[in-house]
Amino acid sequence: MPKRQKQRRIIDTDIHERVTYSDLLPYLDNPWRRYIEDNHWVQEKHMPYTQPTVAGVDRADAVTPDGGAAGTDLRFMQEQLLDAEGHEYGILSGALDPSPSSMHGWYEMGAALASAYNDWQIENWLEKDSRLYGSVHIAAQDPQQAVREIERVGPHPKMVQILLPIDTRSWGDPYYHPIYEAAERHNLSIGMHHNEPPTHFGGWPRYFIEWHTMLPTAHMIEVSNMVFNGVFDKFPGLHLIMIEGGFTHVPHLMKKMDQQYKELRHEIPWVKRMPSRIIQDHVRFTTQPVEELSQREFMQFVDQMGSEDMICFATDYPHWDYDSPLQALPKLDAALEEKIYSENARAAYPKLPRPTGGAK
Amino acid sequence: MREVVCHKEDIHPGKMRSATLGKIPVVVCRTKDGEFYAFANRCLHQGAPLSEGVLCGDTKRTDIHGNYEYIKDGEILRCPWHALEYDIKNDGAMLAEPDKKLRSFQVTIEDDQVVVYK
Numbered sequence: 001m002p003k004r005q006k007q008r009r010i011i012d013t014d015i016h017e018r019v020t021y022s023d024l025l026p027y028l029d030n031p032w033r034r035y036i037e038d039n040h041w042v043q044e045k046h047m048p049y050t051q052p053t054v055a056g057v058d059r060a061d062a063v064t065p066d067g068g069a070a071g072t073d074l075r076f077m078q079e080q081l082l083d084a085e086g087h088e089y090g091i092l093s094g095a096l097d098p099s100p101s102s103m104h105g106w107y108e109m110g111a112a113l114a115s116a117y118n119d120w121q122i123e124n125w126l127e128k129d130s131r132l133y134g135s136v137h138i139a140a141q142d143p144q145q146a147v148r149e150i151e152r153v154g155p156h157p158k159m160v161q162i163l164l165p166i167d168t169r170s171w172g173d174p175y176y177h178p179i180y181e182a183a184e185r186h187n188l189s190i191g192m193h194h195n196e197p198p199t200h201f202g203g204w205p206r207y208f209i210e211w212h213t214m215l216p217t218a219h220m221i222e223v224s225n226m227v228f229n230g231v232f233d234k235f236p237g238l239h240l241i242m243i244e245g246g247f248t249h250v251p252h253l254m255k256k257m258d259q260q261y262k263e264l265r266h267e268i269p270w271v272k273r274m275p276s277r278i279i280q281d282h283v284r285f286t287t288q289p290v291e292e293l294s295q296r297e298f299m300q301f302v303d304q305m306g307s308e309d310m311i312c313f314a315t316d317y318p319h320w321d322y323d324s325p326l327q328a329l330p331k332l333d334a335a336l337e338e339k340i341y342s343e344n345a346r347a348a349y350p351k352l353p354r355p356t357g358g359a360k
Numbered sequence: 361m362r363e364v365v366c367h368k369e370d371i372h373p374g375k376m377r378s379a380t381l382g383k384i385p386v387v388v389c390r391t392k393d394g395e396f397y398a399f400a401n402r403c404l405h406q407g408a409p410l411s412e413g414v415l416c417g418d419t420k421r422t423d424i425h426g427n428y429e430y431i432k433d434g435e436i437l438r439c440p441w442h443a444l445e446y447d448i449k450n451d452g453a454m455l456a457e458p459d460k461k462l463r464s465f466q467v468t469i470e471d472d473q474v475v476v477y478k
């Protein structure tokens with residue numbers, strides 16, 4: 001049953017649906033399908049850790065009723081998340097891991113997987129639950145091919161963002177600008193979610209706790225890279241959503257980038273505004289995995305960000321570090337809660353429907 | 361208050377030197393077109409002596425990533441510490457934050473002497 005104690009609109013900016021290769025095969029053309037069927041091809045994975053949580057990276061109670069992997073069953077997701085928490089909308093952010101854009105070779109296979117994944121996502125999730133909105137998966141290593149995929153599925157009314165992995169590649173380079181051009185053309189936001197590995201320096205940390213602690217550093221690298229390479233000066237309508245890095249690193253990043261801009265701006269004459277202003281205008285940060293914060297502590301971060309419009313709520317369902325919409329954040333004033341739980345996300349995803357009914 | 365700094369040929373175009381105006385440390389800059397400008401010799405950031413920095417140029421604002429065009433050569437006073445930049449022909453305005461300006465002083469040439477006034 002939905003939780004009635006709070007009539008809060010929730011737009012959840014990070015929900016992981018999951019595909020299995022057998023589910024994906026019907027959407028793959030040959031020769032790609034045969035490489036999986038005949039050659040048992042699987043995507044490269046690098047993470048060295050045996051997952052130290054109860055059920056790998058998933059909530060132990062999110063295993064589907066028939067024993068399937070968490071996130072593979074729409075009906076169970078509806079029951080456990082969308083209905084139970086009363087979601088208005090949820091943004092699917094995929095679990096094709098590693099994503100096509102972080103495949104370190106054979107980009108043609110990546111592009112084929114991305115197309116198959118998009119078709120599977122539309123048919124099995126987006127068109128089966130009015131609350132779910134989706135992410136266009138692409139193999140961005142070949143930007144022209146990626147743009148063709150965006151042109152193909154981006155116009156779908158329930159595709160709201162293009163998903164890029166945070167991995168060994170940073171996305172500010174003009175090589176990738178055709179992707180941002182296509183995003184603007186189709187009113188799609190850019191969503192970034194970390195993948196493998198999350199840090200550029202030092203390689204893999206020895207322990208999972210280190211890897212997970214330092215996730216925000218990878219998010220910081222991407223934001224810095226995109227701002228200083230002038231992405232938002234070139235694409236003034238672009239929205240960027242940084243998913244699953246939290247937000248408490250953001251005040252530091254904004255302050256540091258501004259100071260560096262004051263001292264070193266001559267190196268990047270294509271950046272014409274203070275970095276903090278660019279971030280305030282273009283970048284949104286999802287809450288999860290949020291630290292335990294008192295209201296006072298939470299508001300200190302908001303104050304230092306200089307904006308109430310930059311933080312968007314996310315659960316990260318069905319992963320082990322899920323954040324509950326009712327429990328994860330401290331009590332905030334009503335206007336700010338409305339922004340964080342729904343309206344900031346609505347503004348960040350122009351294709352999401354505007355609110356109807358009583359709430360403004 | 362008035363202070364004779366030096367003979368005008370002691371500061372070549374594109375160079376600068378430190379001086380004092382009463383108790384105020386100043387930096388006298390000469391742009392490449394021969395004009396003289398004087399400012400408080402103290403960076404607005406952390407107080408570094410600007411006369412130890414350099415007179416250089418700026419990179420022109422552009423819409424094209426990777427496009428560099430060097431402009432205002434010899435008109436930008438760059439701090440020796442953190443490299444903050446001041447436009448000496450624009451009233452000493454900081455390039456990154458133009459609403460911040462160095463304190464400036466009037467300079468005249470009298471009998472070939474550089475004279476700074478407060």
